[in-house]
Amino acid sequence: MPAKSQTWTFTNRPAILSTGVVGGPFEKKGQMAGDFDRFFEDLWIGEDSYEKAQRKLIEEAVGIALKKRNLKETDIQFFLAGDLINQITPTSFAARTNAIPYLGLFSACATSMESLALAAFIVNHGGAEKVLAGASSHNATTEKQFRYPTEYGGQKPPTAQWTVTGAGFAVVGTEENGPAPRITSATIGKVLDLGISDPFNMGGAMAPAAVDTIEQHLRETGRDPSYYDLIVTGDLAKIGRSIALDLFKQRNLDIRSEQFQDCGLMVYDKSQPVQAGASGAGCSAIVLYGHLLNEMKKGRYQKILLVATGALLSPLSYQQGETIPCIAHACAIEYL
Amino acid sequence: MANKNQNKTPEQKAYNQFEKKHELKRPVLKNCIRAFWVGGCFCLAGQALTYFYIYMFNFTEKTAGNPTTATMVFLSMLLTGFGIYDHIGQYAGAGSAVPVTGFGNSVVSAAIEHRTEGYVLGVGGNIFKLAGTVIVFGVFSAFVVVLIRTVIMMWGGS
Numbered sequence: 001m002p003a004k005s006q007t008w009t010f011t012n013r014p015a016i017l018s019t020g021v022v023g024g025p026f027e028k029k030g031q032m033a034g035d036f037d038r039f040f041e042d043l044w045i046g047e048d049s050y051e052k053a054q055r056k057l058i059e060e061a062v063g064i065a066l067k068k069r070n071l072k073e074t075d076i077q078f079f080l081a082g083d084l085i086n087q088i089t090p091t092s093f094a095a096r097t098n099a100i101p102y103l104g105l106f107s108a109c110a111t112s113m114e115s116l117a118l119a120a121f122i123v124n125h126g127g128a129e130k131v132l133a134g135a136s137s138h139n140a141t142t143e144k145q146f147r148y149p150t151e152y153g154g155q156k157p158p159t160a161q162w163t164v165t166g167a168g169f170a171v172v173g174t175e176e177n178g179p180a181p182r183i184t185s186a187t188i189g190k191v192l193d194l195g196i197s198d199p200f201n202m203g204g205a206m207a208p209a210a211v212d213t214i215e216q217h218l219r220e221t222g223r224d225p226s227y228y229d230l231i232v233t234g235d236l237a238k239i240g241r242s243i244a245l246d247l248f249k250q251r252n253l254d255i256r257s258e259q260f261q262d263c264g265l266m267v268y269d270k271s272q273p274v275q276a277g278a279s280g281a282g283c284s285a286i287v288l289y290g291h292l293l294n295e296m297k298k299g300r301y302q303k304i305l306l307v308a309t310g311a312l313l314s315p316l317s318y319q320q321g322e323t324i325p326c327i328a329h330a331c332a333i334e335y336l
Numbered sequence: 337m338a339n340k341n342q343n344k345t346p347e348q349k350a351y352n353q354f355e356k357k358h359e360l361k362r363p364v365l366k367n368c369i370r371a372f373w374v375g376g377c378f379c380l381a382g383q384a385l386t387y388f389y390i391y392m393f394n395f396t397e398k399t400a401g402n403p404t405t406a407t408m409v410f411l412s413m414l415l416t417g418f419g420i421y422d423h424i425g426q427y428a429g430a431g432s433a434v435p436v437t438g439f440g441n442s443v444v445s446a447a448i449e450h451r452t453e454g455y456v457l458g459v460g461g462n463i464f465k466l467a468g469t470v471i472v473f474g475v476f477s478a479f480v481v482v483l484i485r486t487v488i489m490m491w492g493g494s
Binding site for chain 2: 048049050051144148149150151152153154155156157158159193194195196201204207208238239242243246273276323
């Protein structure tokens with residue numbers, strides 16, 4: 001590994017021991033409904049604010065992930081997570097509940113892979129035995145913060161995306177001896193800004209960051225794209241995905257379109273009115289910890305590269321006319 | 337806004353052009369037709385209400401405007417509260433945003449949204465978050481128009 005590499009290789013076999021994936025009512029009607037552990041029937045989740053509801057999503061997903069392995073909160077050494085809301089309060093408040101030593105993270109929608117990469121790094125280098133990693137988002141809290149009130153009758157353009165209500169959490173550890181989904185390497189992305197300023201066109205803004213991280217990952221690991229059964233981006237959706245495919249061609253990366261998928265296009269059904277596709281910090285988390293890991297266990301995929309993409313804007317920054325800086329973090333997950 | 341493009345690097349400009357090709361365009365014609373017929377229906381309902389107030393109560397063509405507006409805004413508030421108006425908005429665009437019902441929707445949706453932050457700082461402080469700009473520039477442009485009219489009247493003097 002070259003000295004200035006942005007890719008970590010994990011040799012001590014950190015594995016995803018168990019996962020918890022929860023979603024809201026709209027996700028229940030989507031195409032990966034069978035991969036969730038639990039759904040909530042409405043967006044309030046029995047709480048009196050949407051922010052509290054998002055905290056509840058996190059607590060529930062964490063609880064499910066622990067329960068599957070008969071673990072207690074005290075068995076987990078670190079809790080690495082984040083979300084999209086100001087000062088990541090839903091995650092921090094959930095960390096207050098579970099009282100696990102906590103590192104709050106923010107890379108917008110790339111938080112899911114930021115947390116998984118860091119968890120794998122800590123576990124791989126003996127910093128902990130078990131670490132909880134994950135991310136969450138809630139449609140109504142995100143809309144409220146970044147766009148308009150939920151019930152406001154504005155018309156969204158076809159480039160807009162639908163924020164996922166859901167949380168995906170995973171316990172990362174090394175104790176698993178049999179075959180399991182393992183994080184074998186991770187590439188930390190750098191912030192790229194290609195001058196897109198339309199907050200209703202996140203896919204277009206984020207695509208170059210995803211392509212850059214994928215290119216760096218392949219170069220630094222010396223791998224050919226065909227090494228992976230699937231290269232999955234976080235939430236580029238329709239527009240971002242087609243841009244990324246074109247950018248691959250420009251840079252002579254031989255990634256076939258059927259090998260290149262996007263979590264934003266895997267959550268919802270085609271008939272659901274989500275414009276370009278799904279987005280949100282919870283989007284890549286629920287697709288990886290729910291759908292993709294299930295498919296790996298079934299043997300459909302052996303090696304996947306998940307590249308979560310994040311748009312690092314705030315409502316303030318785009319109202320002040322700033323363009324949207326973006327980031328992408330990648331984790332290679334292999335079933336071995 | 338004007339100098340935004342000048343601040344961009346050549347790489348950003350090139351990417352923006354490349355990106356534009358992939359962007360799904362807003363279906364302008366389809367949106368216009370939808371806005372036209374939905375907005376037209378709203379206005380038709382308003383007109384029916386006006387006649388209702390004129391023939392059933394003692395309103396004249398001039399005074400029936402106020403109760404009609406109030407009723408339309410009330411209806412749009414109900415539809416907003418039941419979570420229907422935003423779906424109409426996605427379909428109709430300007431058709432449901434431009435009539436007075438759109439104004440009602442923007443007020444009520446903000447009130448609902450910020451209810452969890454309390455009545456004073458939440459509802460009170462945010463209720464005109466979206467509509468406030470309409471009021472500010474509505475009042476200001478009315479002032480400018482009247483000013484122009486007054487000046488012309490003074491000169492033309494009729």
